[in-house]
Amino acid sequence: MAGPDIDLDFDDLTSMTKDLSTFVTEFENIGDTTDDVKDAVGRPHGRTQLERKVGDFEGGWDGNREVILDGLTNIRDHLQAIVDQFTETDKQLATSGETS
Numbered sequence: 001m002a003g004p005d006i007d008l009d010f011d012d013l014t015s016m017t018k019d020l021s022t023f024v025t026e027f028e029n030i031g032d033t034t035d036d037v038k039d040a041v042g043r044p045h046g047r048t049q050l051e052r053k054v055g056d057f058e059g060g061w062d063g064n065r066e067v068i069l070d071g072l073t074n075i076r077d078h079l080q081a082i083v084d085q086f087t088e089t090d091k092q093l094a095t096s097g098e099t100s
Contacts, residue, residue: 006086008082008086010083010087013079013082013083014083016079017076017079017080017083020072020075020076020079021076023072024069024073024076027065027068027069027072028069030065037054037058038051038054038055038058041054
């Protein structure tokens with residue numbers, strides 16, 4: 001009795017993993033940008049309201065960015081593990097088929 005077949009598109013999984021790695025890198029580097037925005041806004045006409053609003057947004061963004069970054073990193077790592085494990089299993093099955 002044969003078990004269920006598994007049909008994975010390794011090219012899609014590999015591409016997705018690379019794309020997620022790009023997103024992770026962007027999210028890691030985006031923290032520097034939010035600091036720059038607050039500095040660039042400064043105090044127009046000597047007023048601090050806009051600077052405070054940008055600072056409030058930045059504070060909320062930094063916390064949420066970490067949550068998103070953790071999620072993206074987790075998904076990327078799991079996808080990479082799937083690709084690695086199925087690639088290894090495929091090689092082992094091919095090798096065992098050659099020796100049978």
